[in-house]
Amino acid sequence: MHERPNRRLAVHKGFSWGEDPYEIKKKEGREVYDTIILDDSRDKLLGEQDKEVTFSIRLLAPENRRMKYCFRMVKAKISQEPKKYKDILLVRSQRGLLFPGNWSIEILEMSKDLQWVAHTTGVLT
């Protein structure tokens, strides 16, 4: 089953998995992170631009490769303009697909804390 490639769904065209973060870092000399958004669109993130926001990011090109995909909480400024801030932020949908276009991020504080949320009952997640 699926021994050879099939056609791709038209609705998924335009998304991608992106370039190798280490290649991006090497090419641009900037750190690379990503964030996974929970909403169906980037509207909320667009509204957070240029403000100090606290959210969870993943390390995509750390010096120690074993740290790749580790989560960190950051206080940061972000922008959809790819070069506005120091480093690169990739934006990923909650189903994993990468939205086209790099964002930029200026990290003001980074901690090893995680993004904790309250227990809920009654729903299957």
Add this chain to the structure above:
Amino acid sequence: MAFRDIRGYISSLVDSGEAIRIKEEIDWDLGASAIVRLANQLGSPAPIMENIKDYPGCSLAGALFSNYRRAAIAIGLDPDLHPSEILNLYHRRSKHPIKSLIVDKAPCQENVITGDDINLLELCAPYIHEGDGGRYLGSWQFIATPDYDTDWINWGMCHLMVHNETTLGGLLLPQEDIGIMFYGKYLPNKKPMPWAAVIGTEPLTTIVSAAPYGRGKSEVDWAGGLRLEPVELVKCVSQPLYVPANAEIIIEGVVDPDVLRLYEGPVGEYTGYRTSPRMPRVAYRVTAITFRNNPINCVACLGVPTDDSDMMAAVLARSDMLTTMEINGIPVVDISIPPQMVSHAAIVSVGKPHSNVANRIATLLFGTKNTGMNLQQLFVCDEDIDVFDIKQVLHAFATKCHPKKGITYYDNQPATPLLPHLSYEDRLLGRTTKVVFDCTWPLEWSPTRDIPVRGTFWDMYAERTIEKICNKWQEWGYPQDMKRVWEEGKERASWKKK
């Protein structure tokens, strides 16, 4: 003879051509899992990757249980046996549990890490699919948890994502045994739930964790019965639990009741899609890590069939459903959970003791705790269908299932939230519709006026003609040994009444 550990099983797979050892350096970051995925899709040997980038001395192995041949080897059978024979033996053994054995020293504790030295990133956790929420240290493993107020220890299979150096996360469904323990007992009593993740045992010890053995019954005894030998257990170093002594890696810890949840996922799932979104899920705090020298982490790169989870369902769900039908006196001839249908469909062949037997079976199977949650489509066929031959089943479905009278829907049924066809709301509520396709001739139909004779070589010709042609088949240059096929099958195809 039972395999002592995953290493013995892997050697046997390699010897029988069901696995290959890869010595070239492979990246844990998508490389290893992509190899496993393609091997699954091509039906190729299981890759045993013994040189992992950034993790010298560690191995990653995948697709270890992804076809009937590997299932047969795991059970200690001839891999060329028909699936039905392999599964029936599994089913018979599952009725005779063997108590476990406690040992003092264990290979899984050759290395012990506790306290501030704990760092999950020292273990080789693969990043499995592009776009996954994180690295999954546990993708083909199980978690042992003690019941809050009894001496029962449950084993359950679930993913474990690495959040950071000391914390894992995963989906813990409230209707599963581990969920009932945590949400029903530990959380209301504000007590931490101990757990131990067990990675890399011989396959039977791992797969039983995914089966609905029953509340209060310990999977370890079941694994012993399937192996025909007790499972050796050793006491954990930091938690009140016993774990298989010959496992590759043990991670111990607690789920704290007063600690909040963490966003986990998404991850490619058994359905063949990345169904489950990123959601707040349980956080597993780690208190100790123990592992064998040169540990092997087992990777299930779940996706489209056929992979380990599909085969596991084909074995476990079949046995569970067979038990349900046996208890209820259904004259089942055979049952198949086609691996291509990812545990969502079952095909039953049955004698008809009374009319409407298809819906009787449906009401029994849709209600079972684990297998019923996944089961969506039930095909009920007459006894003349080989349920393992999907082409026969499709033919019966297309010709015998009345498009209106033969189909019954069951609304508002419980569902796993991972079903891809559910809306977002139905997924959260665990709500679906199930369906039974009655592919049997109605009991009230006349065998001479209404029920036609099937147009196969075996049905439309007299035995003397069949025998004559089968005996000559290879002499005429055809490759198939039809003489043997007829000899083996002629009693089954006999016109004589028993």
